[in-house]
Amino acid sequence: MRYTMLGKTELKVSQATIGTWAIGGAGWGDVNKKESMEAIETMIERGVNLIDTAPFYGLGESEKIVGEVIRDKRDDIVLLTKAGTGWNEKGVPFKRSDYKSILKDCEESLQRLKTDYIDLYLIHWPDEVTPIEEMMDAMNKLKQDGKIRFIGASNFSKEEVLESEKYVSFDVLQHPYSMVAQDFRELLTWAHKNNIGTMSYGSLGAGILTGSIREMPKFSEDDMRLNFYDYFKEPKFSKVMQLVKRLDVYAEKYNVPVSQVTINWNTQSGFLDTILMGVRNKKEAEENCAAFEWKLEQEDVESITKDIQETLGA
Numbered sequence: 414m415r416y417t418m419l420g421k422t423e424l425k426v427s428q429a430t431i432g433t434w435a436i437g438g439a440g441w442g443d444v445n446k447k448e449s450m451e452a453i454e455t456m457i458e459r460g461v462n463l464i465d466t467a468p469f470y471g472l473g474e475s476e477k478i479v480g481e482v483i484r485d486k487r488d489d490i491v492l493l494t495k496a497g498t499g500w501n502e503k504g505v506p507f508k509r510s511d512y513k514s515i516l517k518d519c520e521e522s523l524q525r526l527k528t529d530y531i532d533l534y535l536i537h538w539p540d541e542v543t544p545i546e547e548m549m550d551a552m553n554k555l556k557q558d559g560k561i562r563f564i565g566a567s568n569f570s571k572e573e574v575l576e577s578e579k580y581v582s583f584d585v586l587q588h589p590y591s592m593v594a595q596d597f598r599e600l601l602t603w604a605h606k607n608n609i610g611t612m613s614y615g616s617l618g619a620g621i622l623t624g625s626i627r628e629m630p631k632f633s634e635d636d637m638r639l640n641f642y643d644y645f646k647e648p649k650f651s652k653v654m655q656l657v658k659r660l661d662v663y664a665e666k667y668n669v670p671v672s673q674v675t676i677n678w679n680t681q682s683g684f685l686d687t688i689l690m691g692v693r694n695k696k697e698a699e700e701n702c703a704a705f706e707w708k709l710e711q712e713d714v715e716s717i718t719k720d721i722q723e724t725l726g727a
Contacts, residue, residue, distance in 0.1 A: 414460030415705045417686050419491075420610030422563050422584050424532070426491050428680050429705060430463040431456050432614060432689035433475045445693070446478060452692040453482045457490070459702035465587075465614070465689050467495040467537055468522055469506055476525035487528055494522045495537035495567060497548075508540040515551035519560055533585055534561035538568050545573060549580035565610070571600050585610035587689075591679065592721050593618045593644050593653055598684075605684040616679050616688040617672060618644055621653055624664065624671025649725075656724040663713055673704035674717070680705075681714050 415428045436449035453464070466479045476494060483490045496518035497510040515536075523529060534555065536548055555561045565585035566577065577583060586604045588597035590613035605611045617623050619638045629650055632638055638645055644653055663674045679688045692698045709717070 414702065415680070416460075419686050420584055420604075421608045422533075422610055424491055424563075424610075426463045426687050427461045427705075428687050429456070429461045429676075429701065430465050430493075430612060430687045430689045431461055432691040433464065433466045433479055434470045435691045435693055436471070436475055436478055448694045449478060449692075450482050451695050452698040453479070455695045455698035456692060456702060457482075457486065459699070460705075461702065462489060463491045463493065463687060465493045465612075466526075467498070468518060468525075469495075469498040469500070469537065472500050472506075473521075473525055476522055480526040480528070484527060491532045492526065492528065493533035493535065494526065494531055495535045496522075496551075497537040497540065508538045510536055510538075510540045510543045510548045512543075512547050512551045512554075515548065516555065519555050523560065530559065531561045533563050533565055535565040535567045535585070535587060536569070539566075539573055545576045546580055549577055552581055567614075571603065574600070574604075583609050585612060587612040587614060589613065589615040590682075590685065590688075591616050591618050592622055592656065592675065592717075593649075593725065594642075602684045605686070611684060611686050612689060613679060613685050613687075614689040615642070616690055617675055618642070618653070619691075621645070621650075622657065622660075622671070622675040624657060624660065627654070627657070652725050656720060659720040659724065660717070663709070663717065666713075667707065667709075669704070669707070670700055672700060673707075674709070676701065676704035677707070677709045678714060678717050681709055681711075 416425050417428055419426045431453055464479055466475045496515045498506055499509055500506045552564045563584035564581050565583055567587040586609055588601055590597055590601060594615055601611045619642050620626055621644045643649055660671045660674050664671045690701050
C-alpha cells in the first residue's frame with residue numbers, strides 16, 4: 414500500500430480509502446453483509462487505514478457494519494463520516510444542516526459506529542436554507558467537545574468553501590472525480606495547493622471504469638447508479654465504452670485488470686491524497702489493493718488523459 418500525509422492534518426493515510434456506500438444495501442442491488450465485512454477486513458489487512466461512511470448509506474446500516482468491523486482495531490483506523498443528510502419515517506432522504514441537526518447527526522453516528530470520536534467529520538451536502546456560518550459553528554462545537562478531530566466538506570462549491578473558511582479552517586475536501594467526472598478538478602487542485610486534504614469519490618465510476626461492464630446494465634429503477642450518475646444513460650454510456658476499450662490496451666500492457674489502470678490514473682493525478690473505492694467482496698478488495706503495487710509510466714498517464722479527451726470531450 415502507498416501512503417501520504419492528508420493535507421495539514423498530520424494523518425498518514427493510505428492512498429486507497431474504503432468507500433462504504435454500496436454496503437449499506439439500499440439502492441445498490443443485492444448486497445451481502447458477511448461479504449461486505451470480509452471485503453473491508455481484507456482491505457485493512459492489505460494496509461488500507463482510512464474508511465469513509467455516512468448516515469445516509471443504507472439509512473445507517475453502513476455505519477453499523479463499519480462499527481462492527483473496526484471494533485477491535487479502532488486506534489489503527491482513520492474514520493470518516495458525515496453530517497447533513499437525514500431521512501423521514503418513510504426512509505426518504507433529505508438535506509438538513511442546521512446547528513441542532515449536525516450535533517444530533519454526530520451523536521447518532523458515534524452510537525452506530527460504537528466509538529467516542531470521529532477522525533474526519535464532513536458536511537455531506539450543504540442545504541439550501543441553513544447559513545454556512547451556522548453549519549460551521551456546529552462543527553467547531555463538536556471539535557471543541559472532542560467528538561471530532563478534523564473538519565471537512567463534501568460536494569461544496571468553491572464559493573461555499575471560501576465562505577466556510579471565514580469560520581473554520583477546512584482540513585479535507587471530498588468531491589467526485591474520475592475519468593468520467595472531472596467538474597471538480599480545479600477545486601481539488603486548488604485545495605491541494607493550499608494544504609487542504611483531498612479525496613475523490615466515484616473513482617471507479619460506480620463500476621463502469623473497472624472493465625466488468627461492457628453493455629448497458631439492467632438496473633432497477635431505484636438503483637443509485639442509475640439515479641445518481643449519468644454514465645449509465647445514452648449518449649454518455651457509449652462514449653465511456655469507447656474509453657474502456659482504449660483502457661484495455663494499457664491493461665494488457667501491464668497485465669492487470671482495467672480497474673487497476675483506472676486506480677493508478679487517479680492516484681497519479683498529482684492533486685489527490687486518497688481515492689474512495691467501493692468494495693462488496695474479498696475479490697474486489699484484493700484486486701483494488703493490488704493496484705498500489707505498481708504505477709503507470711508517466712507517458713501512459715498522459716496518453717490516457719488524451720484518450721479521455723478524445724472519447725468524452727473531458
